[in-house]
Amino acid sequence: MTQTAPLDLIDRKIVAVLMTDATTPIAQIADKVGLSQTPCWKRIQKLEATGVLTRRVALADPxxxxxxxxxxxxxxxxxxxxxxxxxxxxxxxxxxxxxxxxxxxxxxxxxxxxxxxxxxxxxxxxxxxxxxxxxxxxxxxxxxxxxxxxxxxxxxxxxx
Structure with a gap:
């Protein structure tokens, strides 16, 4: 099992928002976590690059x-x-x-x-x-x- 550096509070909030609804616009995510859009987007890209966020999918009713x-x-x-x-x-x-x-x-x-x-x-x-x-x-x-x-x-x- 690989260990990654612990996520800071803002990263955890971003992950929580995206796990709830991956279609949330960047502007809303940024507002919810207290960042402007560009730094928020850069954090999302880093979370994807480091493998914290692995995919964005739609969930369906089986x-x-x-x-x-x-x-x-x-x-x-x-x-x-x-x-x-x-x-x-x-x-x-x-x-x-x-x-x-x-x-x-x-x-x-x-x-x-x-x-x-x-x-x-x-x-x-x-x-x-x-x-x-x-x-x-x-x-x-x-x-x-x-x-x-x-x-x-x-x-x-x-x-x-």
């Missing part, structure tokens, strides 16, 4: 796009060698239903967040995954309701 079923898939690897890990990474990269993939510590080796239209589509996903790479076990937890969702990290926007 149900309105036809992805009504979210499945958390736990995978146990048959082994932990480099060859299997690379094959698994290729397999999940080829499956666009995988929204997130995490290597875990504990009972499961990998946790995937998968979105599909329905159970039949999940079955097709399962078949494609297990055909692509050897897996010891697969478990699935089907989400019934999303109670909270955010992409904004709880950045401290107060003086420390």
């Amino acid at each position: 149900a309105k796009l036809g992805f009504g079923l979210t499945v958390f898939v736990g995978v146990q690897a048959p082994d932990h060698g480099t060859e299997w890990r690379l094959a698994f990474a290729r397999a999940i990269d080829a499956l666009p239903q995988v929204m997130e993939a995490w290597r875990m510590a504990g009972d499961i080796d990998y946790l995937l967040r998968v979105v599909v239209p329905d159970m039949a589509a999940y079955d097709r996903f399962y078949t494609a995954l297990t055909d692509a790479v050897a897996i010891k076990t697969v478990t699935a937890q089907f989400a019934m309701e999303r109670l909270r969702h955010t992409t904004a990290y709880p950045v401290n926007t107060r003086d420390r």
